[in-house]
Amino acid sequence: MSRVHAVVSRSVCLVAALFASELSAQELAFTAEQMERGQQLYVSNCAACHLPSLQGAFEAPALRGSNFQNQWQGRPVSDLHTLISETMPAQSPGSLTVQQNTDIVAYLLSQNELSPASAALQADSTAPLFADADGPAAASSVAAVQEQRTPLPGFPGTIRSPEARDRAPEVGTLFSTDTSTTHMYQQADHFRNVTSSELASPADADWTYWRKNPQSHGYSPLDQINKENVTDLSLAWVWGMEPGRSQPGPLVRSGVMFVPNAGNVIQALDAASGTILWEYRRVFADGGGDGALLRTLAMWEDMIYVATADAHLVALDARTGQVRWEVEIADDAKGFGNTSGPIVADGIVINGINGCQQFQLESCFITGHEGTPAKKSGEHSPFSNMGLGLRIRGEDFPRNSGVAGMSGFPVAGIRRPGWCSLV
Numbered sequence: 001m002s003r004v005h006a007v008v009s010r011s012v013c014l015v016a017a018l019f020a021s022e023l024s025a026q027e028l029a030f031t032a033e034q035m036e037r038g039q040q041l042y043v044s045n046c047a048a049c050h051l052p053s054l055q056g057a058f059e060a061p062a063l064r065g066s067n068f069q070n071q072w073q074g075r076p077v078s079d080l081h082t083l084i085s086e087t088m089p090a091q092s093p094g095s096l097t098v099q100q101n102t103d104i105v106a107y108l109l110s111q112n113e114l115s116p117a118s119a120a121l122q123a124d125s126t127a128p129l130f131a132d133a134d135g136p137a138a139a140s141s142v143a144a145v146q147e148q149r150t151p152l153p154g155f156p157g158t159i160r161s162p163e164a165r166d167r168a169p170e171v172g173t174l175f176s177t178d179t180s181t182t183h184m185y186q187q188a189d190h191f192r193n194v195t196s197s198e199l200a201s202p203a204d205a206d207w208t209y210w211r212k213n214p215q216s217h218g219y220s221p222l223d224q225i226n227k228e229n230v231t232d233l234s235l236a237w238v239w240g241m242e243p244g245r246s247q248p249g250p251l252v253r254s255g256v257m258f259v260p261n262a263g264n265v266i267q268a269l270d271a272a273s274g275t276i277l278w279e280y281r282r283v284f285a286d287g288g289g290d291g292a293l294l295r296t297l298a299m300w301e302d303m304i305y306v307a308t309a310d311a312h313l314v315a316l317d318a319r320t321g322q323v324r325w326e327v328e329i330a331d332d333a334k335g336f337g338n339t340s341g342p343i344v345a346d347g348i349v350i351n352g353i354n355g356c357q358q359f360q361l362e363s364c365f366i367t368g369h370e371g372t373p374a375k376k377s378g379e380h381s382p383f384s385n386m387g388l389g390l391r392i393r394g395e396d397f398p399r400n401s402g403v404a405g406m407s408g409f410p411v412a413g414i415r416r417p418g419w420c421s422l423v
């Protein structure tokens with residue numbers, strides 16, 4: 001009895017082995033129906049992250065093109081099916097059926113230059129993926145990569161290297177100083193200079209102060225989004241910010257968004273598509289500054305002002321991110337630094353220093369620097385109260401009196417022991 005059983009099971013094995021080798025010899029095939037069903041499933045379950053074009057965004061990689069094909073070339077189609085079944089959609093892995101995932105794989109194949117046929121795709125097919133993707137196809141994909149020189153929406157600059165998704169971009173103009181590097185990928189040509197009168201009364205579509213206007217109203221008069229349609233809002237793009245504590249108030253001008261990131265990394269993004277235009281990265285003398293918090297920036301004319309964690313004030317060219325000038329506000333070795341971000345009034349960059357909670361002799365103070373572009377680095381001597389103290393509403397405040405940790409508060413946060421005032 002046991003002998004018969006053994007013979008039967010061996011022949012079953014043989015049949016299975018034959019069947020498998022027949023399959024692997026098969027071309028990769030899927031039907032038009034599978035592809036169409038897969039497309040609908042893709043749109044509702046995957047496109048939010050990988051984009052309707054399959055080009056990928058942010059951390060979700062492209063699911064078409066040479067990177068994707070190189071990644072999967074020669075591997076059995078069942079591996080791709082398994083990966084999708086077990087890990088995707090990223091927010092609810094395993095939520096789709098075997099058949100639905102098979103249809104999605106068929107759709108992905110159709111988007112990678114494979115045509116539907118009469119034979120249906122099976123989830124456990126061992127047929128190798130993109131087996132023919134060498135020779136002429138590989139040559140043409142190299143050409144495509146070379147053409148693609150400008151940044152993609154949601155990616156940290158230009159194209160990603162195939163090996164490392166998150167690697168720093170390869171293409172861009174590099175400007176460097178002793179204290180920074182700027183990568184410029186695309187000049188923000190459409191940025192229009194911001195005059196003092198525009199700062200005083202910003203255009204509806206702009207957000208040129210940390211709270212929109214000098215009165216800090218924080219109110220946008222734009223009315224395209226309203227009570228009726230707010231529920232229809234959906235994700236337009238995602239941008240991965242620098243790791244660290246983050247409480248930024250970005251600024252927007254002429255469709256360019258300026259974002260202060262942790263670590264004093266300042267980025268200019270195309271606000272419509274999330275494409276990076278340039279990135280300024282602070283280099284700290286002691287290598288530190290990681291996660292340094294900066295809540296906002298200021299802008300005036302064609303400059304973006306950055307108050308750095310190591311107590312400097314930097315003016316960047318709004319179109320390229322290149323450093324125009326830089327001054328030391330205070331000695332960071334004594335614990336001084338910036339977290340709030342400056343504001344501009346009448347061409348003066350007003351900043352409240354931080355890091356002086358220790359109440360040492362030299363305590364916190366507010367500075368005003370001329371924002372003018374004319375001077376070179378080092379020539380921007382502060383015009384006001386370094387050492388002078390402040391006189392507000394007829395009352396003298398000693399210089400050692402202000403701690404400015406919050407944006408917009410360099411003036412509002414004047415303080416002296418036992419006495420608090422908002423002005």
Ligand code: HEC
Nearest residue numbers: 045046048049050059060061068071084088089090091104
């Ligand atoms: C919430 C966002 C999100 C959704 C929705 C999503 N993915 Fe992903 N997907 C990702 C991320 C992020 C990765 C990268 C994961 C990693 O590298 O560990 C990824 C990776 C992949 C990969 C691996 C690609 C490669 O080249 O290695 C495939 C294939 C994939 N996703 C397919 C899908 C499919 C099919 C769907 C829909 C059923 C889907 N994803 C839905 C975010 C998402």
